[in-house]
Amino acid sequence: MKIKDIAKLAGVSPATVSRVMNNSGYVIDEKRKAVEKVIAEVGYTPNEIAKSLKNRKTNIIGVIVPKISTETASRVVDGITEVAKAHDCQILIANTDLQIEEEIKSLKFLSNRLVDGIIMMATEVTEQHYKVAKGISVPIVMVGQQVDGYPSIIHDDYHAAKAMMKHILAKGHQEIGFIGVSPHDIAVGIKRKQAYLDALSEAKLEVDDQLIAIGNFSIESGYEQMEKILAHKQPTAVMAVTDQLAIGAIHCIRDHRLTVPEDISITGMGDGKLSKYFIPPLTTVRLHHKTTGIMAAKNLFTLIENGYVKNEMVVDFSLRIRESVDEKEK
């Protein structure tokens, strides 16, 4: 069923049917009713692809995520969805599985008019990203990283990690371990580590390389890196750069017949769904991922409509102080 068929059935021209469907231009009541009747009878829905071609607008926004099955990504997407819904827009997700070529490929695929705009959650932004992004005609909003020339919504990783460290320091800890993540990830790998280092130096504490371990994003890795630290010495507190790493570390500590927080305090970052219900409840810092998604989407829509938007926005965080950090008696 296409518009021509409806027109024939209703005894009008396709133009009139289009006017009825879109409520535009003049249509005499009698013909409008006739068209509406036919549409209802045959259950006509217009071909969205044809509409998109003519209107140069698809009402779809593309979202490029590194891995949808992570809490971070799915929360951001949740936020984006909320805003998109209000704009009667669908979202098209490209799951890149952390592969850079996939990101590039997705950018290219989405770019040519398939979507009205793109929200990109990149872990790492390479030269290639820039090159491809520059050739793209639809607006792009970056999430999670500051990318020059593009509106970016970023988390305040540095200050969040710093706040966490200040909390640990305030509890009297002096020997503080760190479980981090590869520097390929700027936000998590670099900024959070920098905060750790700066906090120590501001507190006039020495940095001890034996207390620093770098893993990946898995729980298992948290276990392994904690093991590595304990092989050298026993800190009184450890800041892990994600909740998952913290949970792995706690398991390792427990296997060493030590307890959390009495023997060693542990903190995470992210405030995953279960952190609150872990035993002990994990002290962590919540990055407002859903808010990030909401802001990214709002920015994208104003970018689409006005062509301009503020360049960088930083999303807030909040400490979640629970029970995995103990006062260190002097």
Place this chain on the structure above:
Amino acid sequence: MKIKDIAKLAGVSPATVSRVMNNSGYVIDEKRKAVEKVIAEVGYTPNEIAKSLKNRKTNIIGVIVPKISTETASRVVDGITEVAKAHDCQILIANTDLQIEEEIKSLKFLSNRLVDGIIMMATEVTEQHYKVAKGISVPIVMVGQQVDGYPSIIHDDYHAAKAMMKHILAKGHQEIGFIGVSPHDIAVGIKRKQAYLDALSEAKLEVDDQLIAIGNFSIESGYEQMEKILAHKQPTAVMAVTDQLAIGAIHCIRDHRLTVPEDISITGMGDGKLSKYFIPPLTTVRLHHKTTGIMAAKNLFTLIENGYVKNEMVVDFSLRIRESVDEKEK
């Protein structure tokens, strides 16, 4: 930049450019090279919308999910993505936020040629779903529920729950509580409960209504429902219908100064990411959600290509026996 511009620059017709791009028909080497040179120079990428209109194929599959930010949904989507990638297909996600009108709206929106096929994860399938689905021209695969007339990929909720119960019974438990979920959800609310009831009756045990509590999907609800059960009597084991409910229940039990599994054994279902690392590690049953996604996508693609596919497929499960269930000494 459109195909006409490329044609002009290369001194050929649009038809020839199309032939070069799609590697179809005859093109003499000299012209092919000329076209390729121009394409490379200007970085031309074809308008996907126009291609879709002509080809009657968008290379996008639609996925309707109740809530993307749940482990279940994101794992299924992960599986779908994997298969879609192999078919050079993007996925368009409609997040319905558990609202039925949204599901219907999404079905309608996606249906008219915007996607080549639809995978639908419905929690509840109403008359309205049927009516709309019937009017839709693209193939649909259902996930999570058997829907007459549509290929469905379902989890074996009944046998998974039954296997869990058999495990509990084999450990010698006789007073077994149950924390379930509203019967609106057929798979989780009805089938898992039926398995509980059947397992009891097969073991010639009485059903005790005071040991049965119905909540929702949250951790908090697990806590509340456990509270309700404990107000009446203390079972030796409780089967919760999801890991989240189980974790809530464990917290409640702990707050009653009882221990898991020594005083009360607990089981979950789902094998969420953290179940293994919970303390105690949770005995649960893993439903292979990613496999579900993979199978749904595979079925959809054969449906698109062949127009026919087996009607119902049941995805396997596996018990994960960990430490939250204890032997009940006689």
Place this chain on the structure above:
DNA sequence: ACTTAATCTGAAATCGATTTCAGATTAAGT
């Protein structure tokens, strides 16, 4: 050398909508 098949090419039609434009009718204003 001549027939037949294979190769090559661009004009025109097409996918299914929307919009412009010009012509026709009706309503409003004096």
Place this chain on the structure above:
DNA sequence: ACTTAATCTGAAATCGATTTCAGATTAAGT
């Protein structure tokens, strides 16, 4: 009654690709 503005309508052009078709050229086969 006549001018002007508002209302109404459908034919044709358009969005940007692909494909069919027919005609032209080249290669292969005898």
